[in-house]
Amino acid sequence: xxxxxxxxxxxxxxxxxxxxxxxxxxxxxxxxxxxxxxxxxxxxxxxxxxxxxxxxxxxxxxxxxxxxxxxxxxxxxxxxxxxxxxxxxxxxxxxxxxxxxxxxxxxxxxxxxxxxxxxxxxxxxxxxxx
Numbered sequence: 001x002x003x004x005x006x007x008x009x010x011x012x013x014x015x016x017x018x019x020x021x022x023x024x025x026x027x028x029x030x031x032x033x034x035x036x037x038x039x040x041x042x043x044x045x046x047x048x049x050x051x052x053x054x055x056x057x058x059x060x061x062x063x064x065x066x067x068x069x070x071x072x073x074x075x076x077x078x079x080x081x082x083x084x085x086x087x088x089x090x091x092x093x094x095x096x097x098x099x100x101x102x103x104x105x106x107x108x109x110x111x112x113x114x115x116x117x118x119x120x121x122x123x124x125x126x127x128x129x130x
Contacts, residue, residue: 010045014052021065028070028104032063035106039113057124060116069097072109078116082108 018029029052036054037045043054051064051073062073069090076094079086085108090097098104 013047014045017047017052018065025065025100028100029063029065031104031106032070032072032109035109036061036063036113039110040117043117054113056117057120060120061113069099070104072096072098072112074112074116077119078112081115082112
């Protein structure tokens with residue numbers, strides 16, 4: 001189900017996902033969610049791959065809660081662009097793990113989301129020119 005970020009249905013799906021976690025993790029997930037929504041207010045909020053997902057002319061980012069970390073999935077390009085800033089975290093090709101025991105880098109997450117928005121809008125412009 002796709003819904004605009006902030007709509008009742010989209011909020012309910014993501015809220016239900018977040019409620020599955022312990023209170024301390026819920027708080028962190030809510031911080032990530034608020035950061036993503038603020039950085040990409042036009043994005044569609046939904047559940048994709050069983051986690052909160054945000055789309056704007058294609059996938060932007062996903063995030064997920066785990067026992068020991070919060071995972072952020074901003075596709076390989078989002079992580080490659082910020083590789084230096086993400087170097088202190090455990091990273092994969094298109095993922096990064098933020099330990100629950102450390103303060104979340106919300107400003108960095110916002111930068112990544114804004115980068116992905118810009119990237120998707122540029123791709124859309126190129127498609128329209130063809």
